[in-house]
Amino acid sequence: xxxxxxxxxxxxxxxxxAIKDLVQDCNFDCNDAGIQLQAMDNSHVALxxxxxxxxxxxxxxxxxxxxxxxxxxxxxxxxxxAANEDLLTLKAEDQPDSLNLLFESSEQDRVSEYDIKLMDIxxxxxxxxxxxxxxxxxxxxxxxxxxxxDLSALSESVSIEATKDxxxxxxxxxxxxxxxxxxxxxxxxxxxKSTKLELTEPVNLTFSLKYxxxxxxxxxxxSTVTLCLSNEVPLLxxxxxxxxxxxxxxxxxxxxEE
Amino acid sequence: xxxxxxxxxxxxxxxxxxxDSSKAGTSTAEHSILTFNHPATDVPTRYxxxxxxxxxxxxxxxxxxxxxxxxxxxxxxxAFIYEILKVANPxxxxxxxxxxxxxxxxxxxxxxxxxxxxxxxxQKTTPEKEQPNPSExxxxxxxxxxxxAHLYLTTPLDxxxxxxxxxxSPKTSRNFLSLDDLLESHPQSAQWNTIFSLHPNSQRLxxxxxxxxxxxxxxxxxxxxxxxxxxINEDKLYKLLISRVEAVAKALPGSITTxxxxxxxxxxxxxxSTAWKRQSExxxxxxxxxxxxxxxxxxxxxEEGEGEDPQEDPAVDSQLRREASxxxxxxxxxxxxxxxxxGEDETMIIEDEITTTSHLPPPEIxxxxxxxxxxxxxxxxxxxxxxxxxSTKLFxxxxxEPLEKYLEELKALKAAANAALDFSMSHxxxxxxxxxxxxxxxxxxNMERERKRKKKEEDAKKSTAxxxxxxxxxxxxxxxxxxxxxxxxx
Numbered sequence: 001x002x003x004x005x006x007x008x009x010x011x012x013x014x015x016x017x018a019i020k021d022l023v024q025d026c027n028f029d030c031n032d033a034g035i036q037l038q039a040m041d042n043s044h045v046a047l048x049x050x051x052x053x054x055x056x057x058x059x060x061x062x063x064x065x066x067x068x069x070x071x072x073x074x075x076x077x078x079x080x081x082a083a084n085e086d087l088l089t090l091k092a093e094d095q096p097d098s099l100n101l102l103f104e105s106s107e108q109d110r111v112s113e114y115d116i117k118l119m120d121i122x123x124x125x126x127x128x129x130x131x132x133x134x135x136x137x138x139x140x141x142x143x144x145x146x147x148x149x150d151l152s153a154l155s156e157s158v159s160i161e162a163t164k165d166x167x168x169x170x171x172x173x174x175x176x177x178x179x180x181x182x183x184x185x186x187x188x189x190x191x192x193k194s195t196k197l198e199l200t201e202p203v204n205l206t207f208s209l210k211y212x213x214x215x216x217x218x219x220x221x222x223s224t225v226t227l228c229l230s231n232e233v234p235l236l237x238x239x240x241x242x243x244x245x246x247x248x249x250x251x252x253x254x255x256x257e258e
Numbered sequence: 259x260x261x262x263x264x265x266x267x268x269x270x271x272x273x274x275x276x277x278d279s280s281k282a283g284t285s286t287a288e289h290s291i292l293t294f295n296h297p298a299t300d301v302p303t304r305y306x307x308x309x310x311x312x313x314x315x316x317x318x319x320x321x322x323x324x325x326x327x328x329x330x331x332x333x334x335x336x337a338f339i340y341e342i343l344k345v346a347n348p349x350x351x352x353x354x355x356x357x358x359x360x361x362x363x364x365x366x367x368x369x370x371x372x373x374x375x376x377x378x379x380x381q382k383t384t385p386e387k388e389q390p391n392p393s394e395x396x397x398x399x400x401x402x403x404x405x406x407a408h409l410y411l412t413t414p415l416d417x418x419x420x421x422x423x424x425x426x427s428p429k430t431s432r433n434f435l436s437l438d439d440l441l442e443s444h445p446q447s448a449q450w451n452t453i454f455s456l457h458p459n460s461q462r463l464x465x466x467x468x469x470x471x472x473x474x475x476x477x478x479x480x481x482x483x484x485x486x487x488x489x490i491n492e493d494k495l496y497k498l499l500i501s502r503v504e505a506v507a508k509a510l511p512g513s514i515t516t517x518x519x520x521x522x523x524x525x526x527x528x529x530x531s532t533a534w535k536r537q538s539e540x541x542x543x544x545x546x547x548x549x550x551x552x553x554x555x556x557x558x559x560x561e562e563g564e565g566e567d568p569q570e571d572p573a574v575d576s577q578l579r580r581e582a583s584x585x586x587x588x589x590x591x592x593x594x595x596x597x598x599x600x601g602e603d604e605t606m607i608i609e610d611e612i613t614t615t616s617h618l619p620p621p622e623i624x625x626x627x628x629x630x631x632x633x634x635x636x637x638x639x640x641x642x643x644x645x646x647x648x649s650t651k652l653f654x655x656x657x658x659e660p661l662e663k664y665l666e667e668l669k670a671l672k673a674a675a676n677a678a679l680d681f682s683m684s685h686x687x688x689x690x691x692x693x694x695x696x697x698x699x700x701x702x703x704n705m706e707r708e709r710k711r712k713k714k715e716e717d718a719k720k721s722t723a724x725x726x727x728x729x730x731x732x733x734x735x736x737x738x739x740x741x742x743x744x745x746x747x748x
Contacts, residue, residue, distance in 0.1 A: 021723030042728050044737040073721055126742035156731060210730040214723070234741050249742075251735040 002030050002066050002092040004057040009103060010084035011056070011221075015246055018218035018239075019048050020072035022248075027121050028068040030092070034060070034244065038125055046211050047234070047249040049128065056243030066092055068099050069121035078114045092118075128249070133228035133236070134203045135162035138196040139182060141225040141239065145216035147180045152209040154178050157253055161204040162229060167197060171209070192223035203229045206253040212237070215248040264402065266355055267410045270308045270340055289412075290456060291342075292449045297419045298638055298645070305420075306340040306412045309457035338453070338460045339420065340412040347407040358401035417460075418467045419639045425471070425490045426644060434475045434487035437465060471495040495644075496651050499636065503652055506632035507625065518627050522619035522664070524671050619664065626661040677701035 006012060019026075019039070026039035034053040040046065054060040082088060082103040091100040098115045105111075147169050151158050155173035162168075170179035187193040219225070221239045228236040234249040269289055289306055296303040347353055424430060424444045435443075441450045454461050465486070472488040510518075619627075633652060637645045678701075717725070 021721060021727065024720055024724050040738050042724065043730070043732045043735075044739065045732045045735040047738045047742070125745040126738060127745040128742050208730055208732065208735065210727065214727060234738065249738065251738065251741065253734040254736070255734045 001061075001063055001094055002068075002090065002096075003059070003061045004030075004035065004054075004090045005059060006052075006057055006088040006090070008084065009079070009082040009086040009088035011052070011241060012088060013079045013082065013084065014218070014221050015050055015052075015241075016072055016076050016079055018215075018221065018246060019050070020076050021217065022046060022048055022214055023072065025069065025071045025119060025121050027123050028070060029065065030062045030068065031065045032062050035090075039123065040126075041211075045208075045251045046214075047126065047128075049245075049247045049249070051244040052241070053243035056241070064094055066094065066096065067121075068092060068096065069119040070099065070116060071119065074116055078116055081112060081114065131228075131230065131233060131236075132200075133233075134199065134201045134230040135167075135228070136196075136198040137162060137167050137182075137227040137229075138194070138224055139227070140193050140195070141216070141219040141222055143182070143195075144225045144227070145219045148209060148212045148216050151178060151180070152213050156209055157206050158209050158212065159204060159206045160227070160229060160235075161202075162197065162199055163202045164199050165197075194224075203231055205229055205231065205235065207235055207250055208253060211250050215250070218246050218248075221246055264357075264404055265408065265410055266357070266404065267342075267412065269306070269412055270414070288456075290452075292452060294420050294446050294449060295423075297423050298640055298642065300423070304342055305415065306342055307453055307456060308338055308340055308412075309453070309460070338457050338463060339415045339417050341415040343411040343413060345409040345411060353407035355404040355407050356401065357404065415639075416467065417464055418471065421464075421468075422495075422644065423641045426495075426641065431490050434473075434489045436487050437461070437468070440488060470498050496648060499640075499644075499648050500652055500655060503629060503632050503636055503648075506635055507628040510628050510632060514631065515624075515628065518631060519618060519624060522623060522627060522668065524619075524668060623661055623664050626656060626658060629656055630658070630661075 019037075022041050023039040024042075026037055029036045029038075032054065034051060034056065036052075037048070037050040039048055041048075054062075078101055082101075083105060085105070085107075087102075087104040087106065089100075089102040089104070091102070092098075096118055098117050101114045101116065103110075103112045103114075148158070151169060151171045154175060154177065155171035158169050158171045160167065160169055166181050166183045168179055168181045171177060182195050184195050184197040186196075215237045218239045221241055224240070226236075226238045226240075228238070232252070232254075234251050237248040237250070239246045289308055291304050292307055293302045293304050295301065421440075421444070424440070430440060430443060441447050444450060468488050471490060471494045473491045473494075475487045475489075629652065633649060636648075640648065720728075
């Protein structure tokens, strides 16, 4: 059986909030290493991969591998009933047909309990190889969110061009064009506001802004976001969490650069 | 295969005709395993040779019960080669053998107990020595567990099948050859010699088998078997084979015949809508009651029971029609009028004959189907060329057209019944008017509607954001599966 207690319900809340608009149903794969999730959007051009390591829970107990097939909208409905600071406990049998969620508020001595019906989801797992990316950009997640939002007003797609001393987000649409250029800098007071750029070779790739905007819903999970780019492989957008990560992969647009 | 693993065999009975096992000492038979090339596949295959043994050697007995013993005893006269069939232990339900001596009467009458026969798989021709001393046996292996619960059945095999590929090969089929020459040129002549040395009667038996399929020429005296020369006669061969197929077809076990009958039975087409009824009926009555009788009468006179066809089929028809009308699924009257009248007449005439079995296939159809099934039992023993010729010869003797026609008809009936069932299930609330409005293409329209409904339901589950994202232009973007390979299911 599975029993996992999360100190703060908001972690799961934010994860589900971030991916529920990308995928509707997915399996939460629970094993002794933690809870993992891998799912593609309906068009199969983007992939989300999430891991909440067992370290992030206290206690964490999972006797055998369990796949929890959940409709993310349903899960979100239940999670909305939890306050951000609540203790959240997930429980499931070995062959579960429902997932039990327990929210405990230490301040108010309030305990709420919910069960979500599970579903059988036939999902294929993709093996994602470790990749050496040509460019790795770390920037404040709020900054990335702002760039995506601003540029999506003009165009459907954005080109991300990384050179050795700057990264340029550029787009052009019917009403005009625009670009944002960032240079690496270090904020000594707040590490989270620094911009870092590691480059082995210059890259220039184009991506769908709608998808990037969607990924940015995870911004609240982490103060920084890491973008990894290489020619002819999907863009990796990674938000690090305490004992895990939330990664999005997006296929580049090839051929028709607008 | 580990050579040391014990195996469980069901062996042919010993030749002692007395089933009184207290006289076990008189049983005089032994078993050896020889390898022959399989007649159809040419793969070396092991066969069991059942032969009398010298009285001094100890008896071998098998794990099977005496009822099997008796049934085999009757065959003992002719059979000396046995096929080894492996009844495998299915992987999905693993089993094991527990073999233990039947302890209570052991001390009194040791040899009468049925006991395990463990048989090393290495190929050998010497008889196995088994338990001359009961106490020793008990010490050795008082009980035993075998991990793989495979069961090896030995069933009598006509030695002709082993000889057939050789007999019919171009080298030997042209000339008359004596048995010795014939076997000498056989690829496994050594094995045949072993058999003859083990089983004195086998040569005589083999000659009688050969007589069935061969022309003979005698060089010496009339009675001198040794001087007889053999040459295969194809007519005789196929006559024999066909008679076997027919015999098997008539004696198929109940479990198989019920299965076949079930497969061939017409669906109990109560839900069949009249719309469909009328369509198929007009085509059916024309093709069927015409087609079958003509074929059978022209092509084959000795088919019995074929004459019953015209009665049988309309009976089925009218049964369906009657039930359809019972359901009050009457269509627009204008179109139905003509057919209805005709149908009514027929219904009146044969009403008495209608029984509950009217959806069963007619007997001659069943027989044809049994024939083709029994052919499948025989074919694995025949070389490919003989097997194909056999099937063509068999089917010229017993034309398959009625069966094919029947199957086609059955397919149509089943499809219609399924469609009608789907229809009635998904539209149970709909009224008669809807049915009529649906008309001929009901099932198709129905499916379309169903599909749309499902899509809508699915859409309703999606959040607006997911729906929006679906509309994003993904032109030029490759699927994730193009980058990441599928992992094996965890």
